[in-house]
Amino acid sequence: MTIIETVTGGTVTTPQGFSAGATYAGIKKKGENVLDLGILYSREPCVVAGVFTTNKIKSAAVVVNQQRLQNKGKVSAIIVNSGCANSSTGEQGLADAIETTEIVAKAIGIEPEEVLVASTGVIGVRLPMKSLRDGVNQVVLSPDGGHDFARAIMTTDTAPKEVTVAVKTKDATFTIGGVAKGSGMIHPNLATMLVFLTTDAAVAPDFLSQALREAANVSFNMISVDGDTSPSDTVLLLANGIAENKSISSGSPLAQPFQEALNQVCIHLAKAIARDGEGATKLIEVTVKGAINFEEARQAARTIVSSNLVKAAVYGNDPNWGRVTAALGRSGIEVNEPKLDVTMAAIPVLKNGRPLSFDRQTAVTALEQKEVIIVVDLHLGNAEATAWGCDLTEQYVVINSAYTT
Amino acid sequence: MTIIETVTGGTVTTPQGFSAGATYAGIKKKGENVLDLGILYSREPCVVAGVFTTNKIKSAAVVVNQQRLQNKGKVSAIIVNSGCANSSTGEQGLADAIETTEIVAKAIGIEPEEVLVASTGVIGVRLPMKSLRDGVNQVVLSPDGGHDFARAIMTTDTAPKEVTVAVKTKDATFTIGGVAKGSGMIHPNLATMLVFLTTDAAVAPDFLSQALREAANVSFNMISVDGDTSPSDTVLLLANGIAENKSISSGSPLAQPFQEALNQVCIHLAKAIARDGEGATKLIEVTVKGAINFEEARQAARTIVSSNLVKAAVYGNDPNWGRVTAALGRSGIEVNEPKLDVTMAAIPVLKNGRPLSFDRQTAVTALEQKEVIIVVDLHLGNAEATAWGCDLTEQYVVINSAYTT
Numbered sequence: 165m166t167i168i169e170t171v172t173g174g175t176v177t178t179p180q181g182f183s184a185g186a187t188y189a190g191i192k193k194k195g196e197n198v199l200d201l202g203i204l205y206s207r208e209p210c211v212v213a214g215v216f217t218t219n220k221i222k223s224a225a226v227v228v229n230q231q232r233l234q235n236k237g238k239v240s241a242i243i244v245n246s247g248c249a250n251s252s253t254g255e256q257g258l259a260d261a262i263e264t265t266e267i268v269a270k271a272i273g274i275e276p277e278e279v280l281v282a283s284t285g286v287i288g289v290r291l292p293m294k295s296l297r298d299g300v301n302q303v304v305l306s307p308d309g310g311h312d313f314a315r316a317i318m319t320t321d322t323a324p325k326e327v328t329v330a331v332k333t334k335d336a337t338f339t340i341g342g343v344a345k346g347s348g349m350i351h352p353n354l355a356t357m358l359v360f361l362t363t364d365a366a367v368a369p370d371f372l373s374q375a376l377r378e379a380a381n382v383s384f385n386m387i388s389v390d391g392d393t394s395p396s397d398t399v400l401l402l403a404n405g406i407a408e409n410k411s412i413s414s415g416s417p418l419a420q421p422f423q424e425a426l427n428q429v430c431i432h433l434a435k436a437i438a439r440d441g442e443g444a445t446k447l448i449e450v451t452v453k454g455a456i457n458f459e460e461a462r463q464a465a466r467t468i469v470s471s472n473l474v475k476a477a478v479y480g481n482d483p484n485w486g487r488v489t490a491a492l493g494r495s496g497i498e499v500n501e502p503k504l505d506v507t508m509a510a511i512p513v514l515k516n517g518r519p520l521s522f523d524r525q526t527a528v529t530a531l532e533q534k535e536v537i538i539v540v541d542l543h544l545g546n547a548e549a550t551a552w553g554c555d556l557t558e559q560y561v562v563i564n565s566a567y568t569t
Numbered sequence: 570m571t572i573i574e575t576v577t578g579g580t581v582t583t584p585q586g587f588s589a590g591a592t593y594a595g596i597k598k599k600g601e602n603v604l605d606l607g608i609l610y611s612r613e614p615c616v617v618a619g620v621f622t623t624n625k626i627k628s629a630a631v632v633v634n635q636q637r638l639q640n641k642g643k644v645s646a647i648i649v650n651s652g653c654a655n656s657s658t659g660e661q662g663l664a665d666a667i668e669t670t671e672i673v674a675k676a677i678g679i680e681p682e683e684v685l686v687a688s689t690g691v692i693g694v695r696l697p698m699k700s701l702r703d704g705v706n707q708v709v710l711s712p713d714g715g716h717d718f719a720r721a722i723m724t725t726d727t728a729p730k731e732v733t734v735a736v737k738t739k740d741a742t743f744t745i746g747g748v749a750k751g752s753g754m755i756h757p758n759l760a761t762m763l764v765f766l767t768t769d770a771a772v773a774p775d776f777l778s779q780a781l782r783e784a785a786n787v788s789f790n791m792i793s794v795d796g797d798t799s800p801s802d803t804v805l806l807l808a809n810g811i812a813e814n815k816s817i818s819s820g821s822p823l824a825q826p827f828q829e830a831l832n833q834v835c836i837h838l839a840k841a842i843a844r845d846g847e848g849a850t851k852l853i854e855v856t857v858k859g860a861i862n863f864e865e866a867r868q869a870a871r872t873i874v875s876s877n878l879v880k881a882a883v884y885g886n887d888p889n890w891g892r893v894t895a896a897l898g899r900s901g902i903e904v905n906e907p908k909l910d911v912t913m914a915a916i917p918v919l920k921n922g923r924p925l926s927f928d929r930q931t932a933v934t935a936l937e938q939k940e941v942i943i944v945v946d947l948h949l950g951n952a953e954a955t956a957w958g959c960d961l962t963e964q965y966v967v968i969n970s971a972y973t974t
Contacts, residue, residue: 287891490798
């Protein structure tokens with residue numbers, strides 16, 4: 165028996181041994197209640213896993229983190245700033261990212277190689293190193309600091325995104341927490357997707373990486389706000405082992421509970437990002453069932469949830485199933501039209517490839533909900549995948565057509 | 570010496586031997602000056618080539634046309650209706666499409682196999698066969714009918730799209746004409762991309778198909794309004810041979826002039842479609858140079874011109890080159906950031922991967938033009954490709970979030 169429970173008010177510092185702090189260092193424009201620098205710290209060095217942007221153009225922080233993860237050393241701290249992405253900044257940007265980790269290492273009394281770094285904000289501009297140095301000196305690390313850390317990494321986000329789950333099995337008790345930011349999949353002036361996950365479980369390095377990849381594939385890789393990716397997209401998972409369970413590895417009794425709990429945390433944060441998409445008024449969830457394999461289900465679900473026309477139809481409470489089938493048709497997966505079923509907001513609109521008559525006003529009312537679920541059943545196999553996104557609104561265009569400065 | 574000239578006021582009936590006519594058959598809602606049924610006819614049977622949607626869900630007309638093209642018979646007429654797409658209509662839809670060709674064949678006195686058919690409009694609804702039959706009887710075919718034909722195929726288009734070029738070489742004189750409709754790449758209620766091309770040149774069937782594929786690859790396959798494709802997308806090219814040139818085949822002296830003229834016609838129509846994108850205020854042209862091969866250049870140009878964030882930035886006159894490089898980076902092609910040059914509206918914004926300082930107001934003013942050209946030079950090879958699209962505006966969202974009916 166495994167019990168996985170959401171911890172009320174949980175955040176990235178809820179797992180044992182983690183502390184965090186944040187400050188306003190003057191990197192973002194000053195506003196009320198603004199934080200722009202956060203540090204996350206574990207009193208025990210952590211096993212670490214990471215997933216990074218697939219964009220060919222990578223920010224300096226991504227390059228530095230990838231190098232440190234390759235070295236397979238343990239990690240004790242992550243420093244994150246918002247307001248400046250340190251991207252398209254060349255060799256100088258790399259030097260600045262490395263110096264940032266040195267500043268943190270010196271302040272805490274650890275090695276620079278134990279520090280990872282993330283930056284989000286305007287691109288093509290150098291990190292303001294003096295502000296950053298002064299900011300690090302102002303930060304107070306505390307076990308209560310997770311909420312401030314979550315706010316410090318926000319850019320166009322309208323709300324912080326945090327979650328923690330506690331896992332109890334007969335053999336062990338451990339906790340997984342996480343924070344995320346991101347409201348456009350990219351928004352090079354201001355935004356990117358950053359996710360920081362912590363656990364007090366003891367986990368073997370190889371399994372930690374494998375579990376994070378698997379969790380990302382059903383969560384962060386299944387959301388789309390606008391189809392773009394950022395040079396800075398980063399997901400990091402730290403495991404400090406303070407829960408003193410028998411180290412979790414592939415096939416060990418705790419592997420499955422750990423994976424399930426990690427998936428829950430990641431899906432929660434992914435949905436929070438999609439729901440907070442720029443200008444969005446609704447979360448869209450698309451499930452594709454009956455596919456011949458998971459990859460095809462995934463491809464179809466992502467294509468449908470990313471379609472501008474589907475997104476605009478959901479915004480307009482329009483049960484326009486033709487846009488769903490058109491996006492499905494261009495996704496490239498195998499489709500047999502006479503087998504196709506579609507429901508929108510639980511209303512069957514297409515059965516065996518033929519339109520069903522339905523009461524338009526009932527459908528419009530159903531689509532007025534804050535979460536709109538679209539289900540496509542291909543009836544070709546047993547594979548299934550779910551993707552999340554948001555509606556496309558005039559406000560998205562307004563946000564994204566504003567000047568850079 | 571070859572002279573290719575645009576014919577002023579030219580349309581699909583400008584090449585010799587073609588006539589056309591249109592009427593209001595009551596398929597669309599009645600409006601002022603509305604036509605919804607058009608017929609294009611050649612007095613000599615034509616060699617035909619076609620390019621169709623890659624969407625796995627195809628309309629009845631596409632299925633019928635593909636079958637007839639496989640049979641390699643000659644074609645004398647095309648009937649097109651707007652207002653009803655005859656898509657997602659199953660076996661009945663196929664029977665209706667075939668009956669439509671029979672009605673036209675009987676009215677003109679030709680075989681049904683000589684008739685092709687295209688439909689655009691609401692999906693999931695049967696063709697109103699009585700209206701269609703009555704409509705066909707009202708149509709008057711005339712060499713002046715091309716302009717009416719161009720209007721009859723429009724849906725959300727704000728203007729008809731027509732062009733003709735005349736080709737003169739020492740061996741022959743011939744003409745290629747074309748009409749197109751389409752303002753969203755898909756818009757299953759109302760729209761789709763339809764293109765009808767005519768020529769009086771004598772062309773061998775194999776070369777006609779090859780030339781059309783090549784022309785489509787540098788024109789219709791290089792435009793994006795919203796990234797979606799329609800179950801009805803169709804390009805048809807009829808060649809009636811009335812110009813009495815020596816039949817053009819691969820490698821023959823007229824092959825190159827024919828290809829160039831056909832490319833010009835297709836690029837003209839493709840740009841007209843992109844410029845008339847739903848809600849658009851500007852045409853965006855993206856050229857990617859210095860790629861290692863054409864396929865990579867094409868992939869990058871299409872990804873950039875399709876990016877919502879690039880489209881919104883152009884709408885806002887925002888010289889936001891970070892969105893261009895981010896889209897480039899996720900396109901999957903080979904990129905070496907330190908070699909990258911970018912210009913927006915002729916203003917250099919990135920050189921050797923590093924941001925250039927430029928006067929913001931000058932850049933904003935440059936971006937206020939109706940055609941915004943973005944050039945990316947990868948400096949990796951010699952391949953180059955150009956793609957066209959339009960800006961993303963609040964009006965796009967308004968148009969596409971309206972109810973189906």
